[in-house]
Amino acid sequence: QKEVEQNSGPLSVPEGAIASLNCTYSDRVSQSFFWYRQYSGKSPELIMSIYSNGDKEDGRFTAQLNKASQYVSLLIRDSQPSDSATYLCAVSFGGGYQKVTFGTGTKLQVIP
Amino acid sequence: NAGVMQNPRHLVRRRGQEARLRCSPMKGHSHVYWYRQLPEEGLKFMVYLQKENIIDESGMPKERFSAEFPKEGPSILRIQQVVRGDSAAYFCASSPRTPDTGELFFGEGSRLTVL
Numbered sequence: 001q002k003e004v005e006q007n008s009g010p011l012s013v014p015e016g017a018i019a020s021l022n023c024t025y026s027d028r029v030s031q032s033f034f035w036y037r038q039y040s041g042k043s044p045e046l047i048m049s050i051y052s053n054g055d056k057e058d059g060r061f062t063a064q065l066n067k068a069s070q071y072v073s074l075l076i077r078d079s080q081p082s083d084s085a086t087y088l089c090a091v092s093f094g095g096g097y098q099k100v101t102f103g104t105g106t107k108l109q110v111i112p
Numbered sequence: 113n114a115g116v117m118q119n120p121r122h123l124v125r126r127r128g129q130e131a132r133l134r135c136s137p138m139k140g141h142s143h144v145y146w147y148r149q150l151p152e153e154g155l156k157f158m159v160y161l162q163k164e165n166i167i168d169e170s171g172m173p174k175e176r177f178s179a180e181f182p183k184e185g186p187s188i189l190r191i192q193q194v195v196r197g198d199s200a201a202y203f204c205a206s207s208p209r210t211p212d213t214g215e216l217f218f219g220e221g222s223r224l225t226v227l
Contacts (some may be wrong), residue, residue: 044155088154103154
């Protein structure tokens with residue numbers, strides 16, 4: 001059973017639209033939640049982190065966390081072609097140290 | 113302000129050879145993680161190390177793979193007797209402390225091709 005699940009996509013949105021990316025995680029003690037962006041052939045780059053229920057906004061990005069429902073989402077407003085990438089959801093589970101587990105990623109395509 | 117440094121960036125090996133991948137964490141970071149990524153797949157955790165200690169190697173194949181992070185020098189991921197299935201991108205990440213927040217900083221990766 002996968003611990004972090006994402007829809008692999010691709011998710012296609014027109015330029016200027018809102019892109020909504022979702023992630024669910026298994027029922028364990030989860031501490032921290034992250035969204036990484038990975039361009040093709042490049043390394044993952046941390047773009048958002050969220051630790052408590054609710055919304056966290058940073059520029060065009062909003063992360064949403066609902067621990068009761070075990071999901072975390074990322075909204076990208078005013079999507080740009082440069083946002084086209086794979087978005088990896090990552091969860092830091094408990095257990096002595098914070099092992100970070102990644103989902104398989106959702107590929108986002110922003111159509112000009 | 114050097115980030116996580118990995119080398120080589122690209123490595124080609126024939127089946128049966130050994131591959132050594134190196135990772136120097138960011139300055140001030142003492143925790144290193146290795147992840148493997150197959151084409152079109154997510155990042156798979158392999159091993160977590162602190163200086164001179166392996167903390168968690170639950171994602172590492174039992175045979176042919178080993179990792180170390182000596183007191184001096186970079187972390188090394190070693191793959192002995194490589195097979196074609198080892199072809200992948202290997203990413204190293206570092207964090208500054210017991211990662212209470214889980215924020216990881218990634219290197220550019222080492223791409224291994226096994227012929």
